Amino acid sequence: xxxxxxxxxxxxxxxxxxxxxxxxxxxxxxxxxxxxxxxxxxxxxxxxxxxxxxxxxxxxxxxxxxxxxxxxxxxxxxxxxxxxxxxxxxxxxxxxxxxxxxxxxxxxxxxxxxxxxxxxxxxxxxxxxxxxxxxxxxxxxxxxxxxxxxxxxxxxxxxxxxxxxxxxxxxxxxxxxxxxxxxxxxxxxxxxxxxxxxxxxxxxxxxxxxxxxxxxxxxxxxxxxxxxxxxxxxxxxxxxxxxxxxxxxxxxxxxxxxxxxxxxxxx
Numbered sequence: 001x002x003x004x005x006x007x008x009x010x011x012x013x014x015x016x017x018x019x020x021x022x023x024x025x026x027x028x029x030x031x032x033x034x035x036x037x038x039x040x041x042x043x044x045x046x047x048x049x050x051x052x053x054x055x056x057x058x059x060x061x062x063x064x065x066x067x068x069x070x071x072x073x074x075x076x077x078x079x080x081x082x083x084x085x086x087x088x089x090x091x092x093x094x095x096x097x098x099x100x101x102x103x104x105x106x107x108x109x110x111x112x113x114x115x116x117x118x119x120x121x122x123x124x125x126x127x128x129x130x131x132x133x134x135x136x137x138x139x140x141x142x143x144x145x146x147x148x149x150x151x152x153x154x155x156x157x158x159x160x161x162x163x164x165x166x167x168x169x170x171x172x173x174x175x176x177x178x179x180x181x182x183x184x185x186x187x188x189x190x191x192x193x194x195x196x197x198x199x200x201x202x203x204x205x206x207x208x209x210x211x212x213x214x215x216x217x218x219x220x221x222x223x224x225x226x227x228x229x230x231x232x233x234x235x236x237x238x239x240x241x242x243x244x245x246x247x248x249x250x251x252x253x254x255x256x257x258x259x260x261x262x263x264x265x266x267x
Contacts (some may be wrong), residue, residue: 035062039069047076063099064090068115075122084122084131091115113139113149120156133160151180158190167197185211189221192228201231219245219254226261235265 039057043050054062054070062069067090074083093099094108094115104111116139123132136157143150158173171194177187188211195204205228211221226241242258249255 036065036069039066040072043069043073043076047073051077063101064093064104067093067099071118071122075125078125080122080126081128084119084126084128084135087115087119087122088135091119109142109144110147110149113142113144113147113153116142117149117153117156120153120160124156124160129160129164133157133164136160151177154180155186155190158194162190162194162197165197167194170194171198182210183214185214185218185221188214189218189224192224196224196228196231201228204228205232217248219249219252222248223254223257226258230261230265239265 035057039050039054041050042053051070051073054066054073058066058070067086071083071086071090074080074086091112094104094111097105100108116135120132120135120139123129123135136153139149139153140157143153154173154176158170158177161167161170161173171191174187174191174194178191181187188207192204192207192211195201195207208221208225208228211218212225215221222241222245226238226245229235229238229241239262242262245258246255
């Protein structure tokens with residue numbers, strides 16, 4: 001299945017506390033790390049309670065760890081704009097060193113990339129696509145060599161490019177994605193969608209074939225494969241893809257979408 005990066009629950013907060021409040025030998029650092037994890041737990045169980053806890057902790061001197069927990073709580077409460085603004089404030093603090101422990105300050109370049117990614121997700125959820133694009137772009141600029149974060153940043157920026165109706169540059173981002181890892185279907189699927197938007201259906205077909213080879217049962221790939229055949233006026237092949245989707249995922253969103261498209265064939 002394709003990764004959905006629209007919510008923090010799905011990315012498990014990037015386990016950022018490992019960097020913000022590391023398990024160090026100093027007793028105060030150990031206590032701070034436990035407090036951070038406790039804050040995250042409260043956010044997950046009760047968003048409003050977690051937000052109140054994070055704000056109180058920040059006033060008491062919790063620094064960027066408390067701000068990060070607060071930003072996550074704001075996101076979970078659907079206050080996406082304020083979450084994004086707070087993530088950007090955290091980046092400023094990482095640069096200046098304000099409220100940042102020594103370990104986090106030494107690793108601030110990696111942390112900045114992670115926070116840019118989170119800011120991009122928040123701006124995207126707020127519907128601020130240009131600001132989301134800027135956040136992802138800044139994260140990409142700050143990427144250290146061979147960073148494991150590069151893959152997700154390029155995926156997310158590519159998706160933003162498509163939402164901004166810039167399929168040409170989206171293709172470039174997904175080229176980077178595939179250069180980083182061609183064993184996952186995201187790059188092939190999303191590049192195929194971008195090619196479709198550019199009316200490059202043969203190029204899209206090649207990518208979809210690669211994605212189907214990796215996972216012949218992925219619903220997004222099967223659905224897009226049907227669309228691709230339909231765009232090429234190969235209705236029988238489109239029908240085959242959508243019928244397979246219905247068989248694999250009955251009584252689902254995919255079944256309804258597939259049936260709707262099947263009903264359009266011949267009209």
